[in-house]
Amino acid sequence: MVRRDIERIKKLSGILEEAGIDYLVVLDDINIKYLAGNTIDYSLVFLDVKEGTVNGLVNIMEAERASQVTWLDNIYVYLRPQTEYDGGYETVRGENLYDALSKVLTEGRVGIPYDKVTHRQYMQISEALGREVVDATEYLWRARKIKTRFELDIMVKSGELVDFGIHKAITISKEGVTEKEIADTVKCEMFKYGADRVFDFLIVASGLNSANPHWRASNKKLEEGDPITFDFVASINGYFGDETRTVFLGEPKNELKKIYEIVLEAQVAAVEAVEPGVKTSEVDAVARKIIEDAGYGKYFIHSTGHGIGLEVHEPPRLSKTDDTVVEEGMVLTVEPGIYIHGLGGVRIEDMVYVDKSGARVLTKLNKAYTII
């Protein structure tokens, strides 16, 4: 059994108790990891709110592994009626996983996160339980939005991981090297460093490609004068780091340098604006105003940032339309950008942790205008 994040279980149990939910059932990898500390295949995990226990109804192949890599309090092995078993774990038999669940949860109000189950799974669970289930999406997000100390310790390392990745990318960037060669090398290096996942499509966007916020590393070779935007996403122990830097390979066009300084000013101001009590839309407005006042408003075509954790893009959004109040414990990205087709683009992104007094930046690479 791995070390357990008790703070997380207590917090979530408190939220669910207040909502009148007795059992939270999760089936997706991410929420299984959130509740049990690790993923388990072909299985489900349920939180007994009153007892504060996390329990697994697990596939026969996964029981032993689950006992080693999760912090589950109880492991029940789900078996089909005919299957023979002598593995040492308590068993629950059923025609399928949900039928077996109905034999464990014979009463009580059951919540499932509707945003993470298919319609078919929802139908199967409600039918098997023979009673109404309720949507727990909001409750899970309310808990997941605020990182625990345990999660923060991991995310500090996620920040160091993407720092390492971008630093590596900058050191191997020179004329004639392709975007894809850089991305492939960095992927490999980040795995060696300790990443458990690296995004399939790392963004290495050079020259005119940098005007595309979500460019994917291509066979284009780096050329003198190119802006190069690196936006890397990778995780440590399931928690993502996300960071973007734009550097220049030799002296760029004047307007690119000007754009860089505007984006930097907007980014620094937005990071400074992050503190408990401010609305996420207000943080967005700080960055947007600086870019608009400089005359580039129509080229800032996305929101200023997002929550991050077990998923790259989590609530809240730092956007015009999201009025979430920033709270201590959130981890957010701050990433304004300007993109001009036919010229190029600039984005600067940091990942920040919100503590009592404001933003504590977890990604630490230099962001001053840099020619390499």
Ligand SMILES: [Mn+2]
């Ligand atoms: Mn991001």
